[in-house]
Amino acid sequence: MSxxxxxxxxxxxxxxxxxxVNRRHMKIMDWLRTTGLRADERVLEIGCGIGTVTSLLCxxxxxxxxxxxxxxxxxxxxxxxxxxAHKHVSFVAGDVLELPIAGPFELILLPDVLEHIxxxxxxALFLKLSKLLANxxxxxxxxxxxxxxxxxxxxxxxxxxxxxxPLHLDTMLPKAGAxxxxxxxxxxxxxxxxDPDAVLIILRPYRNELPFKLAxxxxxxxxxxxxxxxxxxxxxx
Numbered sequence: 001m002s003x004x005x006x007x008x009x010x011x012x013x014x015x016x017x018x019x020x021v022n023r024r025h026m027k028i029m030d031w032l033r034t035t036g037l038r039a040d041e042r043v044l045e046i047g048c049g050i051g052t053v054t055s056l057l058c059x060x061x062x063x064x065x066x067x068x069x070x071x072x073x074x075x076x077x078x079x080x081x082x083x084x085a086h087k088h089v090s091f092v093a094g095d096v097l098e099l100p101i102a103g104p105f106e107l108i109l110l111p112d113v114l115e116h117i118x119x120x121x122x123x124a125l126f127l128k129l130s131k132l133l134a135n136x137x138x139x140x141x142x143x144x145x146x147x148x149x150x151x152x153x154x155x156x157x158x159x160x161x162x163x164x165x166p167l168h169l170d171t172m173l174p175k176a177g178a179x180x181x182x183x184x185x186x187x188x189x190x191x192x193x194x195d196p197d198a199v200l201i202i203l204r205p206y207r208n209e210l211p212f213k214l215a216x217x218x219x220x221x222x223x224x225x226x227x228x229x230x231x232x233x234x235x236x237x
Contacts, residue, residue: 005116008162009049009072016050017078024198027191028111028142029056031200035140035185040064041106044132046096047071047113051079057109058086065089067105069096097124103132108139114172115143116163122172126179130205139181139203143167145188148197169201182206 040063048054048068057066066089070076076093083089092099108129117125129139144152146166152159153166173183181203188196 005162006071006073009070009075013050013072013074013078016052016075019052021052021056024112024142024191025053025056027198028053028109029060031142031187032060032107032109032140035138035202037061037107038064042104042134043067044101044103044105044108045069046108046110047116048079048091048111049075051083051091053109053111054079054089055083055086058083058089062088067092067101069094069099069101071095097121097128101132104134104137105132106134106137108133108137110139110141110143112142112144114141115149115165115167116161118163119165119171123175123178126176126181126203130179130181133181133205135205135207137205138184141199141201141203143199143201145197145199148193148195169199176203177206180206 037060039061041061042064043057043061043066045054045057045066045068048070049072051068054066054068068076068079068089068091070079070091070093073093076091080091092101114122133139144166146168149160149164149166152164169183169186176183182205183201184204185200185202187200189198189200190196191198
């Protein structure tokens with residue numbers, strides 16, 4: 001991604017510091033907890049900014065480890081200073097597609113960052129994340145809904161960042177599928193409005209050797225009697 005995008009987020013640091021933790025960050029953590037976050041997980045956070053969500057992750061995974069990444073060097077420097085007391089978190093600045101990151105990770109988190117990554121890089125991004133993901137891991141993506149971003153483009157363009165594109169699931173998820181991932185969870189919900197203005201997506205590695213077992217069909221008391229009678233007759237023969 002281009003240098004001018006990194007420069008934009010370098011200049012965005014002060015605004016992030018002033019804003020601090022808000023409802024969006026807390027809701028992301030709520031989703032992580034309700035979808036299986038463990039205290040000992042190895043986590044990769046992409047688009048950490050000044051470490052707002054990272055600070056909450058530090059408290060939530062005290063026995064795990066966190067690698068937090070951002071394109072903006074100034075953001076990463078600020079995050080390192082703010083979270084220097086937490087020894088189980090490390091930071092790396094740069095384009096995640098170009099960085100030599102060693103997996104695997106049980107959780108890869110993209111907290112409202114995918115909409116800021118150019119669309120033509122999504123296929124390569126999903127492929128890299130798939131390779132970094134543990135076999136039983138998950139990728140958690142939080143984004144504004146496409147409809148909400150389209151509304152902002154039409155009515156409040158001044159609130160948008162340098163890249164702030166609507167992400168439609170019918171074009172995004174096939175790229176994830178091509179990387180060996182499938183959509184385990186897709187949840188639209190209202191974050192800032194009463195309408196579904198935010199989306200939670202959980203991607204997991206696609207596997208076809210899961211131990212699926214067919215359950216016996218439910219039957220009433222008459223069916224159970226007939227089944228038992230059949231078993232008894234079979235035992236005599």
